[in-house]
Amino acid sequence: MHLFALGVNHTTAPLSVREHVAFHQETLGQALRDLTARGYVKEAAILSTCNRTELYCRTDAPQAAMEWLAQYHRLEPQTIQPYLYSLPQQEAVKHAFRVASGLDSMVLGEPQILGQMKQAVKIAETAGTLGMLLHKLFQRTFAVAKEVRTTTDIGASSVSMAAASVRLAQRIFGDFKGLNVLFIGAGEMIELCAEHFAAQKPGSITVANRTLERGAQLADRLGGKAIVLAELPEQLAEFDIIVTSTASQLPIVGLGMVERAIKARKHKPMFMVDLAVPRDIEAEVAELDDVFLYTVDDLAEVVKEGIGNRQQAAEEAEAIINVRVDNFMHWLEMRESVPTIRALRDHAERLRRHELEKAQKALAHGEDIHHVLESLSQALTNKLLHGPSHALNAASGEEREQIETLVRSVYRLHGN
Incomplete structure (x- = not known):
């Protein structure tokens, strides 16, 4: 079986596709067990x-794994097939290294993806679906990401999704003085966003x-206050800026809720950022005149600003990754030779034991030890x-020439 990486990302599939194949962290372990049980x-x-x-999987049937992805999410395979990629062996290794190093992210060099990948590996270990091959791959992956981070400036001057959200809000409102900001969710992404917005000293x-x-x-x-999600319908109208990122499988903020809030605000503009996949805010909200709604894909152009400052670092990172990919592939090729090496050693061991038993019997019958050793060495040499x-x-x-070249190489024979 071979190594494959397959799936969709922000360069191959729009948000409307990605949100339908996303996995909830709480059910990921069961999904992995379901996949490997096939x-x-x-x-x-x-x-x-x-x-x-x-x-990331070890399989000889990548197409079947891709079909499982669609079926698990109750989708017809043809609906996501155009957006899927399947990367075998060396391409899969390089992809994993690039993803962990932040080279395949929407935000070039962003560090958050490394933690997300480590969490994915931890879940797979707990689920019992991580074997020797993937364990080795991710060990190397994390080592390469660390090397890239410590030897290049790939993370310098990067514009995070959180910072991009602040920039967009500033374009609409100018400064944040007197503005009321609402964060929906309390996960890592919301924490990052909250720190950036809090630095602008909003009203609340x-x-x-x-x-x-x-x-x-x-x-x-x-320095703020907390409410529960059930209070959103009554309080949404109080907020000028809403940033949301939860793990909900269904929208939390619906069109009707926002329409009522806009009416209560007398059509004062609302700025909304939905960083969740699947989305927390119904897509139809973007059609309202007094709402500025942005998704993770909408932020792509903003996070690209300043990419030129990191291009040299990206080239240096790619060079490091190429070398490390070659190293991993060498290990993989050596691993594939293990059965042959083991069989060769087993064959030699059988010959050794056979000749040793003969020599021990000869010695037991009183034969000369020098004669026995000479016979043992000659017989073993001839058989090997x-x-x-x-x-x-x-x-x-031509076949004889090829074998002769191989034998000379294996036994390091020189001269005539």
Whole structure:
């Protein structure tokens, strides 16, 4: 079986496709067990973020794994087939190295993806779907990402999704003085965004979360207040800026809720950023005149600003990755030779034991030890060399030349 990386990302599929193949972290382990239970996938790990859903697996049936991805999400395979990529062996290794190093991210050099990949590997380990091959791949992947981060400036001057959200809001409102900001969710992405927005000193900060306790923990650090999601319909009209990123499988903010809020605000503009995949805000909200709604894909142009400053670092990172890919492929090729090496050693061991037993019997019968050792060494040498000698004698023409070259190389023979 071979190594494959397959899936969709922000360069191959729009958000409307990516959100339908995203995995919820709480069900990821069960999904992995379901995939490997099919028999055609021996090892698997799934990386699912707002920008990508990827399967890393050991299989000889990548097409079947891709069909499983569609079926698991109750989709017809042909609906996502045009957006899927399948990368075998060396391409899969390079892809994993590039993803972990931030070279395949919407935000070039962003560090968050490395933590997300480590979490995906931890889930696969817990689910029991991470075998020796994928374990080795991810070990090398994390080492390469660390090398890239420490020897290049790939993360310098990067514009994060959080910073891009602030920039867009500034284009609409100017400064944040007197503005009320709402964060929906309390995960890592919201924490990053909250830090950026809090630095602009808005009028107030509120965190809405499913559980009040976790929301209050973040709100306290920001000097704000916390509410539960159930309070959103009544309080949404109070906020000028809304940033949301939850793990909900269904929209939290619907069209009707926003329409009522806009009416209550007397059509005062609302700025909304939906960083969730699947989306937290119904797509139809973007059609309202007084709402500025941005998704992760809409932020792409903003995060590209300043990319020129990181281009040299990206080239240096690519060079490092190319060398490390070659190293990993060498290890992989050596691993594929292990069965042959083991069989060769087993064959030699059988010959050794056979001749040793003969020598021990001869000694037990009182034969001269020097004669026994001479016979042992001659017999063992003849048997070990029988295979290559027979192959040379039986071959002819070009085949004989190839075998002779191989034998000389294996036994390091020189001269005539």
